[in-house]
Every structure is written in C-alpha cells, then in structure tokens.
Amino acid sequence: MSESEGAIAPKFDVIVVGAGPAGVAAATVCARAGLETIVFERGRKPGVKNVMGGVLYTRPTAEVFGEFWKDAPLERCVIEQNAWILTEDSAIKLGYRSRQFAEDIPNSFTVLRVRIDEYFAQQAEAAGALIINETKVDEVLQEDGRAAGVRTGRPEGEVYAPIVIIAEGVNCELTKALDMQSDLRLEDAASTVKEIIRLDREVIEDRFSLGPEEGATIEMYGASTQGMLGTAFLYTNQESISLGVGVLLADAVKDHTTPFDMLKQLKQHPVVAPLIAGGESGEYMSHLIPEGGYNRLPALFGHGVMVVGDAAQLVNGLHREGSNHAILSGKMAAETAIEAHEKGDFSAKTLHKYRQRLEKEAPTMNDLRKYRRATGFMERHPWMLSLYPQLAADSIADMMTVDPETKRTKQWNIVKDVIRRGWIPRMVWDAIDGGRSLI
C-alpha cells in the first residue's frame, strides 16, 4: 500500500531509502520473499523527481519485473541506435538498425520516468512492500556500530530494521554521513539537462522512418558539448522527443557554460533543428549523473547497510547504462538481505556477499573496471571531441566534393595538412594511450 499519512509500524525487516529503480527493485525482491519491507521516497510519488534519457534495458529489468514489456507504460521499442559526431554545421553519422532488437525479448525501450517509476512501484506494492511518499530520510540510525533504522521527518520519526538499503541516487547525503563515501568531486559527475519536446506521433514516425511502436536513439558527440567531455542525446517517445545534454561538471565550471546553454545551441544545430521542428517545448529537467565509476566506488556494504544504484556510483557513462545496474544492484542487495535474515546475521561478514554477487552475477563490476581509465584518458586528450571531429568532417567533405582534383591528390592534401600542423606525434600518442585506456 502506498501512503503518505497514517501511522507506520516501528519495526520492519528491511528499510529502503529511495523509490528509484534501484530501491524499488530491492523492495520488490525482499517483499516477494516475505520480508516486511518499507520504502521511503521524498518525492510526491516515485518518478516525479527523477530524470533519465531514457533507454531502459529489457533483460536486466526483467530479472526483477518479469515480462514487464507486456503491460508497462513504455514509449517505443528501440530498433535503431545512432552515434553522430557533430561539428558546428555538419554531422558524421554511424547507425545500426535491425528488427532483431524488437523480436522475442526486445533489447530496450524508451521510457519516461514519471510513468515507468510508478509502474515499478506498483509491482513492489503488489509484492507486499509499503511505499511511503513525501518522506525524506534524514539519517541512518546506528546502534553498536551497525545500521539499525532511519530517522524521518514524519511524526513517528524513527523506524527500525536490521537492514537498511540506501538507494538515494547521486546526492549520497546518507552514505557521506555514514563515512561510506566522500564528497562528489567535479570530475566525478556530469551535469545534465533534458527537455521533452512534444510532436505528433505521425510526425515522429515520418521523420525517423519508424513504425507505430518503433523507436530510435541518437547519441551526439563533439560540437554538441562544445568539445567538452560529455554527450547529447535524442530519443523518440510515442508523442515526444527527449533531447538532452550532459557534460562533466569540471569542464562546465572551467568553461563557465551550462548544459542549458548547450541544449539551446543544440536545438539550433542544422542537423538537429529539422528533427524537432514544429515541436512544442514541454518540461525541462536537470540532474547529475555519477561518473566516478570504478575508481570512486563507495563502501558498498557495512554492518546492517548496503548501497545500491547511483548512490553506489554504478553507472557506465560511456554506454549510457545506469538503470540496468541500478536494478541489478537492488536485486542483489535484496538477495543478500534475504540470506542475512535466513542466517540471522546482518553483519558486514554476511553483507559482503552483495559485492560478490555484483562481481560474479552481473556485468556491473567488470564493465566499470574495464572503463576505469576512460575519464582520465579524455582528460589527458581534451582535443578528442573537437580536433578529430573537425578533421574527419573536413576530410569527408573534401573527398565527397566532385571538382577537378583527383581523389589521390585530395588524400595527399589531407595527409600533408596533418603533417604541417604537427599532429602526427599527438595522433600516435592518442592511439597508444587510447588502446591502453579503453580496450
């Protein structure tokens, strides 16, 4: 039952803080196993405070929510994914389209958080979890060095459970207070802004060559973030387009620019503008994405406590994967909570199985470890998203222009230009360091 008023029992088996995908996944799995589970959500209802691009991946989501695609409020099944490199006035486009993405178990769907979070919360409630909205958890209570409950702003104040699962998202106030992680540095988070642009269903399907339930995604690099470390995205919904930009906070601060300014410019880009033409501006949202990855993982567990989803920095920014790791980490924390209840042992000795599960039963840790040098690489090679896109665009434009020059002369001119600018040593270093950092 979801409620914001009325007395709450003082004791539960599990307390979950935050009703995003991570918290609700944890609550659903715990409640299904018969554990008395309560979720506190500070928003008016799940999803209203949350932001995502957003592409939801089917298989990890189905591990908790079964065949959700049969009745969940999804936007479109993604059958086409694109990566565009933008310069000021052009785009180099790479894409992959296949109906395979929609067959059997579809690969992913575009979603709007306000609708999908509510659906997930309903599944948790159907399993028996109690979701209390409009209630911020102010503190994780500790007894004898272990988490024992939470203090909220509600009249009852304190609620107790031998296990607290923290799914508070990127702000991580509670984990900081527990000394499980330090302050987020500017290098560890991307500042993002997203706009929903309303367009008729037929217009979307016509512009993107889509069938009625089919969707497309476009990730944009280069001029979309003015060469800063980050990406822009455009995702098709049923009757709207989600358009957004995210850049590393450190870069945005250094350049005195905001993702909002970049979004404004992106909407005027000659390649993007026709896709959103005639659209009606809907909501604007902004949010941080944790980008610290493997190097900045907090303590994932302690005595009586586990940390899941964005609160645990479990985001693979390079592949825009966050919701999948949030759901899987919520599930694995819940499975560990169930085991702890069976053993009657809530100490870190039992809860460390949560981290083991993340290592062995999900791609999460392996993927984060693989990209642990990616941000450092981009910091060492800041020209990657400005110099190369322009060089590639100029070269392609030259090769495709039919004029009196032969193709061989054109190729040679490009090489001479690169040599004249002294870029060869830089390119060699980029390739070697890129190979070491990204492969």
Ligand SMILES: Cc1cc2nc3c(=O)[nH]c(=O)nc-3n(C[C@H](O)[C@H](O)[C@H](O)COP(=O)(O)OP(=O)(O)OC[C@H]3O[C@@H](n4cnc5c(N)ncnc54)[C@H](O)[C@@H]3O)c2cc1C
């Ligand atoms: C612009 C943008 C685009 C993205 N695109 C994608 C994408 O396309 N695909 C993808 O997989 N991921 C994407 N992500 C990442 C994804 O949204 C997150 O990884 C995912 O939502 C994390 O889920 P979570 O449950 O850990 O945190 P959240 O979704 O942030 O949920 C945390 C919840 O906790 C609540 N809360 C916080 N503190 C308290 C408190 N003290 N007491 C009570 N409640 C509290 C919040 O209100 C919120 O409901 C994107 C993120 C952004 C910002």
